[in-house]
Amino acid sequence: MPTYSSPGNYVIEKDFSEYAPAVNSSIAGIVGFASKGPANKATLITSAAQLLSTFGETDQVSGGQGLIGALEILSRTNSVYFVRAENATLAAEASATVAWGACPAVQCSGIPSSSSITFNFSSTDETGTSNTPNGDGYVLSVTTGATDPAGDVLAAQAAVETGDWAWTAVSGTDPSTVYFVNTHAGKSASLHVSATGNQYSRMSVFDATGNAAGALSGYAKATGFTALSTDAGGNYIVESLYNGAGYNASTTTTAAGVQNYGIKAKVTSKAGKNFNFEVLNEGIVSEGFQMNFEQTAGVIGLFPEDVVNIGLTDNVSEFIKAQFLDSTGNTSNDWTPPTAFANKFAAGSVDMVNSSDATQVNGTPRFLKMIDGTYSLAGGVNGDAAGGAISGNVRSALLGSSAIKTGIHALDDDALNISMACVPGITEQNVQNELITLAESSQNFLAVVAPPEGLTTPQAAINWHNGQYTGRTAAINSSYAAVYWPWLKTFDVRTATDIFVDPAAYAISIMCHTDSVSDPWFAPAGLTRGRLTKPTDVEVILNQGDRDSLYQPGNAVNPIAKFAQDGICIWGQRTAQRTPSSLDRVNVRRMMIVIRKMVLAATRAIVFEPNDPLTWARVVNLLQPALDDIRRRRGITEFRVVCDETTNTPLRIDRNEMWCRVLIKPTKTAEVLVFELNLTNQSANLGV
Helix, strand or coil: CCCCCCCCCCCCCCCCCCCCCCCCCCCEEEEECCCCCCCCCEEEECCHHHHHHHHCCHHHCCCCCHHHHHHHHHCCCCCEEEEECCCCCCCEEEEEEECEEECCEEEEECCCCCCEEEEEEEEECCCCCECCHHHCCEEEEEECCCCCCCCHHHHHHHHHHCCCEEEEEEECCEEEEEEEEECCCCCCCEEEEEEECCCCCCCCEECCCCCEECCCCCCCEEEEECCCCHHHCCEEEEEEEEECHHHCCEEEEECCEEEEECEEEEEEECCCCCEEEEEEECCEEEEEEEECCCCCCCCCCCCHHHHCCCCCCCCCCCCEEEEEECCCCCECCCCCCCCCCCCCCCCCCEEEEECCCCEEEEECCCCEEECCEEEECECCECCCCHHHCCCHHHHHHHHCCCCCCCHHHHHCCHHHCCCEEECCCCCCHHHHHHHHHHHHHHCCCEEEECCCCCCCCHHHHHHHHCCCECCECCCCCCCCEEEEECCEEEEECCCCEEEEECHHHHHHHHHHHHHHHCCCCCCCCHHHHCEECCCCEECCCCCHHHHHHHHCCCCCEEEEEEECCCEEEECCCECCCCCCCHHHEHHHHHHHHHHHHHHHHHHHHHCCCCCCHHHHHHHHHHHHHHHHHHHHCCCEEEEEEECCCCCCCHHHHHCCCCCCEEEEEECCCCCCCCCCCCCCCCCCCCCC
């Protein structure tokens, strides 16, 4: 408490309004393969559109049903963390080589002052197609002068840039030495320049290969530069931001029309030194960047490696990364941006024609640009279970590492607040056991699993979950796990076929639905909350005897039933715990997960507070209202919070420990309804 030394008015504010926060119990964690997106990272997905945009289409993946399961769960909730597993030894990025070169240019020099000269232009673009305005050549008249009082040079430059050429004055505004530069780069591009006026009636003309033609002027000299082919130096390599075949550009014709997939890079030249670099995703321009090969000394400019990120750190593009590679495919250390568009680019060479003798000499390129075109990315590999086989590196990708939090262990993060998790379509026991083990150790979520597709009898499902069937050698026995069977037939709109889907995904979707219409401590089963409307059939139709066998004491398989009039619904809510207790039911386990998270969040601020009766009372006041709210919402029938000298003994206090005992009577579900019908004779007195 503060100490006051002089008279005055003082205000002290104290906050006694603490309360236990709400816990979202409808966040699911999904582990599976994908054709796009970040790997070994729990990525929050809030819509089906975001899932497909981030991780690709379901029909581009082999092995498991991670994306399909995530889509089913997203139909009932808006919070799913998807972890993309990836076989690093097989996975590869999609890539494309974006060619760059020099723009064909003509250098004119030695033009006397105070003279008038007319330049005539014609050119072709990178495809060899004429890009001369109006197709009739382009005429530019310039009156030269040392100081250019009329500003004709600037006017000429503006006029040229409205067409397809750039005008570059090398010596200030004095046009006695100038370049005329084609906007387009590439070995098929060309620029032809001729001049008339007074004695300059003829000037050398240069074609795409730099060859001079025509008689030479005695005064004005012209020097031509060929385009720089990709053989002369390195390449600009554009790669998908992550591994995966979903980045490979392709086109498919469907009943709805042409469908574009994957990534393309599009280069479009602008007049002068600039060009646009666009990223097309699924056929739509999703990103656009302005670039050039110029940079002001010490200032980050529009040089390609400054505009688009080289790696994954602080990436600017959502889809690609890119960098220059040398002719051997290695990262080049020589790609230093020029300080001016006309300056040479360090490294590389280009043939240069000297107009005085029309011979080829070795020189360095100027006026560099990307070559116009659309470049399709290819070569991406998912790193998934090719052919559906779960073994070796594929299994390791799913299991991940607890040390660096990859694969399944990417879900091991309290901040994610995951309450349910599954690996849809993967029934390999090592993978399922790892998920269940993580659920038990973290105490954060319920692991939902299923037997493999293709089991034809309830006995096979029982044997499987008891560790007595092909593919499983150990029984599943944990209150942090739940088993559902059989698989469900669903129409897949992306492949226009019927497929069987792992019931674990539908079980989690029903849990999310239960949370939305009631609370997590209500049973996610039955006709009120457990009906499945999307599946069209079950793999095996179960009768009453089948359901009894799956659900009887000692077994823990939750049957999915198909009733003639009521449809398909989940008809059980047992956890995989074999010992009879309150935790052998899903609704109780889910409630305890919520209560644990609520208690931890509510009492974190009490750590390091004095361990005395005032703090003990503070704990009781925090937890009692929250538990009473659950009682009023039918989750528990009775509770008690004890935090006093009986739980905090002197020895515990000496150890800097504070103990609190919470006693809970969970509300039981009515799973077996028995109606006793008694017949009496007419003389019996039934009472009122």
